[in-house]
Amino acid sequence: MTSTPPRLNYQTARFMISAPKLAQCPADDGIEVAFAGRSNAGKSSAINALTQQKALARTSKTPGRTQLINFFSLGSDDARRLVDLPGYGYAKVPEAMKKEWQAHLAQYLRRRRTLSGLILLMDVRHPLSEFDIQLLEMADDRDLPVHILLTKADKLKQGPAKASLASVKRQLGEWDDLVSVQLFSSLKRQGLDQTYAVMDRWLASADA
């Protein structure tokens, strides 16, 4: 099977700015696709794999590393952006701080007009946490399309990975008009084409 190259050149992504909360984000013009998920799910690794840059988004063995909303722009203007959102659910973070990050994340998801799609990452071995479900509900409230990446697919054999995919699809029953799902591995570069197709659809609109 030959794969069609992505329409947008994701390799041109470059770091723009980090914002602690919605008020400090860049002007709400253009189009954004945001990456959300539990701490350690592989958000930063996925952004690096998709943009073919080793260290664009910082990855870490220490969960909870990405605590800011990080913006990356594509192409020569800042009209199309990828956004690395703070991870949630890291056990060792004090409860008050967790609540604060979740509030900033929720504000971004609810209010950001230019957000045109959400890539929601979940470790293929631990999908659909309580907060993942809350994000799906927030997205549903504003009719925001969500594409789920079941990450670290390389950690499972093909059979169990497919079983996890089928199980998540089944559980998403009520949301299936807005939500799609696939297996993904940054390490093995598995599933990139499928993700590009979704991102292209969200980002390549002429009115950015």
Ligand SMILES: Nc1nc2c(ncn2[C@@H]2O[C@H](COP(=O)(O)OP(=O)(O)OP(=O)(O)O)[C@@H](O)[C@H]2O)c(=O)[nH]1
């Ligand atoms: N085996 C495997 N490991 C991965 C994959 N993607 C990420 N990892 C590892 O998982 C850990 C966390 O990855 P990150 O990309 O930093 O995760 P994150 O979601 O950005 O984490 P926070 O910024 O803490 O929210 C790192 O040790 C990565 O090397 C993958 O596809 N396969």
Ligand SMILES: [Mg+2]
């Ligand atoms: Mg990160």
